[in-house]
Amino acid sequence: MSMVKKTRFNRFVRRILPWRLWVQASFLFVWLGPFGLRMHNVCGPVFHCYACPLSTFACPIGIMAQFSAIHVVPFLAIGTVLAVGALFGALICGWVCPFGLLQDLGAKVPIRKFQLPLWVGWFRYVVLAGAVFAIPWLFGEGHPLFICRICPAGALEKAVPDVITQAVTGREIVWPNAVKITIVVTMIVAMFITIRPWCRVLCPLGAIFGFLNRFSVVSMRLEEHKCSACKRCRTLCVYGGAPDKDPNHHGCLRCLECTRCGPGALTVGTVFGPEGAGDNRPEPETVKS
Amino acid sequence: MKSNRKILVSIVLVMVGFGLVVYGAWFHVVNVHPKEGEAAAVETREPEAVRQASVGGLERDDSGKIKQTYTGESPEACAT
Numbered sequence: 001m002s003m004v005k006k007t008r009f010n011r012f013v014r015r016i017l018p019w020r021l022w023v024q025a026s027f028l029f030v031w032l033g034p035f036g037l038r039m040h041n042v043c044g045p046v047f048h049c050y051a052c053p054l055s056t057f058a059c060p061i062g063i064m065a066q067f068s069a070i071h072v073v074p075f076l077a078i079g080t081v082l083a084v085g086a087l088f089g090a091l092i093c094g095w096v097c098p099f100g101l102l103q104d105l106g107a108k109v110p111i112r113k114f115q116l117p118l119w120v121g122w123f124r125y126v127v128l129a130g131a132v133f134a135i136p137w138l139f140g141e142g143h144p145l146f147i148c149r150i151c152p153a154g155a156l157e158k159a160v161p162d163v164i165t166q167a168v169t170g171r172e173i174v175w176p177n178a179v180k181i182t183i184v185v186t187m188i189v190a191m192f193i194t195i196r197p198w199c200r201v202l203c204p205l206g207a208i209f210g211f212l213n214r215f216s217v218v219s220m221r222l223e224e225h226k227c228s229a230c231k232r233c234r235t236l237c238v239y240g241g242a243p244d245k246d247p248n249h250h251g252c253l254r255c256l257e258c259t260r261c262g263p264g265a266l267t268v269g270t271v272f273g274p275e276g277a278g279d280n281r282p283e284p285e286t287v288k289s
Numbered sequence: 290m291k292s293n294r295k296i297l298v299s300i301v302l303v304m305v306g307f308g309l310v311v312y313g314a315w316f317h318v319v320n321v322h323p324k325e326g327e328a329a330a331v332e333t334r335e336p337e338a339v340r341q342a343s344v345g346g347l348e349r350d351d352s353g354k355i356k357q358t359y360t361g362e363s364p365e366a367c368a369t
Contacts, residue, residue: 083302086306158366
């Protein structure tokens with residue numbers, strides 16, 4: 001089998017990998033509108049509540065749900081998510097999303113972390129189908145399970161800043177309702193005791209990007225001839241994945257930590273790269289005995 | 290998935306995504322009725338409808354009409 005040379009992109013990824021948190025943080029300059037830009041007629045490709053006083057773009061999931069409630073197809077939101085997801089897959093979740101950054105920072109608190117099984121990622125599709133499309137379509141935006149009403153991003157990025165602002169400015173504090181407070185507390189606790197709880201279990205945007213992992217232009221590849229089956233990649237994957245079995249699994253958030261494995265068998269590239277960065281799961285006839 | 294087929298699927302998905310964005314941004318309109326009265330619906334382009342939806346400014350009434358939830362200045366942020 002021919003050796004596949006590391007591309008320039010791969011070398012860049014290796015160099016930038018230790019700085020992932022800083023990359024995520026620098027993207028805040030885009031999502032948090034430092035110049036007071038409120039371009040809410042454009043959908044951003046990340047999970048960031050448009051009710052947040054600093055949000056630059058509209059949340060695509062919120063728009064999909066709101067448009068479902070008025071029975072209109074949200075071409076802009078679907079197109080944005082599809083185009084970005086088909087280009088990058090869940091790389092957006094791992095490197096760009098501000099709500100992912102928030103959870104990554106929460107995970108830095110040195111408390112014993114509980115590992116969630118990979119199959120919980122299927123719940124994200126239930127949330128996407130139910131709380132984003134079906135419930136708004138059938139019952140309108142007043143239903144208690146309408147995504148924006150149960151969204152922790154909205155609770156943390158709007159309700160919490162509102163309470164803080166009211167407290168700082170000496171105005172009367174208007175506390176959010178019990179549901180919002182429960183969501184905030186649950187989310188904060190979950191952020192500390194497990195890694196990326198929202199992204200892995202419930203995020204509807206992550207569900208779309210995760211599904212597109214298998215078809216995206218930027219793609220993970222496993223060079224089987226380099227893999228020594230040491231399972232180091234599974235140790236490196238904080239999400240409990242098995243990158244050596246399926247590098248483009250729908251539950252992968254593409255933090256790219258697995259590319260640090262010793263033999264360098266896991267790389268990130270594009271479908272146009274050498275041999276195509278395709279789905280490199282061994283096909284039955286090529287599995288070595 | 291074979292490499293060539295994967296390239297094709299990726300390109301088609303990206304192009305469909307961009308196509309939807311272009312259609313939504315330039316061609317798709319939503320008929321929005323004012324909150325009160327029987328005034329004719331205003332053809333609102335999708336980016337403007339997105340902005341209004343992002344502040345909770347649109348709702349669907351029992352007759353299926355899409356109506357604004359406010360009169361005059363739009364709300365600053367979504368109430369949900």
